[in-house]
Amino acid sequence: MNRGQSFLLLLMGSVALLTLFVILPFVEYVIAAAILAFVLYPFHRRLSRWLRARVSKRFGQMLSALTLIFSAIVAVILPLAYISWVFVRDLTAIAAGDTAINVAAIEAEIAALTGQDPEVADLLQTAGELLVEVLFGGFSGVVTTGLRASVGLSLALFLLYYTLIDGPAFVRWIRDTSPLPPDVTADLVDRIDAMTRGVVIGHISVSLLQAVIAGLGLWVAGIPNVVFWTFVMAVLALLPLIGAFFVWGPAAAYLVIIDQVTAGIFLAVYGVAVIAMVDNYARPLVIDQRAHLNPGIILLGVFGGIYSVGFTGLFVGPIVIGVLAATLETFREDYDAI
Structure with missing residues (x-):
């Protein structure tokens, strides 16, 4: 690497840091x-x-x-x-x-x-x-x-x-x-595209759908602060099977405690028959099977993303982890023999 290339790389790195600072x-x-x-x-x-x-x-x-x-x-x-x-x-x-x-x-x-x-x-x-x-x-x-x-x-x-x-x-x-060979670059871009679609259109859209349906049940049952609890369920629903249950389950018990037994039973039946079924059937149908990310990793990305960049971290965190997984998979397949 000659002096001109070294200077250009230093300039690129400095401008990149300044750009990141600005945005x-x-x-x-x-x-x-x-x-x-x-x-x-x-x-x-x-x-x-x-x-x-x-x-x-x-x-x-x-x-x-x-x-x-x-x-x-x-x-x-x-x-x-x-x-x-x-x-x-x-x-x-x-x-x-x-x-x-x-x-x-x-x-x-x-x-x-x-x-x-x-x-x-x-x-x-x-x-x-x-x-x-x-x-x-x-x-x-x-x-x-x-x-x-x-x-x-x-x-x-x-x-x-x-x-x-x-x-x-x-x-x-x-x-x-891209300094990578064209076939490796194309493979990496395709993997990132598949991973992003699997996370955004798959896991997160199913979680949001489940949260909205569960929130509707809370509203019909008469639970206060429905929008707040729906937002909480949107995050917890990223955990398959049991995520949203952490809200609607205690909510059903709460209704029974305050002597609204009919509403509590309704919410419990609605949770088992409707909310849980959304997770059991919609998730396998909607999620792109090319995005092989463990739900626990996605949940980690959601909480880390929300803590780091705010509300959009709900999407950003899992996508960042998905891009990392796509990059590692591309490296394993294209450079493993090196």
Whole structure:
């Protein structure tokens, strides 16, 4: 390596670090835009092809991208924004000691069964305070997070537009500039594509579906703070078979404790007959079998991602681990003999 190449590598590394420093405050929104573009691109390709037959090529691409962005805002971003707002509202209320749960009935039932005098309200408040501290850095961080989310969301929408328009050219550039042999680069890109689709469209979409169905059951049964518990189940549902049960099971028992036996029995039957069946049948049907990731690894990625980059870590963490797995698998198959 000569001096010119060494200097160029040093310059590239320095600029890369500076770029990371610049985008770091909004890195979760950059990644969110990339993930959403990844999911929407197959629709963009078909829609833009249909529009190009009627208008110019460039205008067809622009119109397709804008149509999909508007659809994503209505179908994804607005519901997520509402769910996030309700989740934050209920979480801060729990952390402040204000909850709609009938804590007195729970404490009385536990005292009757064990002879102990538990402080369930204090435990709930402590858990709420801990979650607020971990997710937002305390109560003061909630407002700051909201303001940054507004700016980040606007940035993500702009990035989504340009990623849909120029994404294929960027992928071609990566293929062309990769120092790996073309066949190894193609194999790695295909593995990453399969792994990402398996994680985003498979594990996480099934978990979100299960959480929504379970949340509907909680709402019908009359459980308070339904949106909050639905969000919790969306994370726990990444654990097959038993994940969402950690919420709807105790919720059914809670209803029985407060003398709403019919609602409690309904929720228990609904959980076994409907919620559990979504996991048993939807997961094998939806998950791409090429994404061989253990559910425990995915759960680790979810919690680590949420802790590291916020809400979008729900998707980012498992994808990062999936990309690592794809890279290791490519290395094993293409360079194992070296």
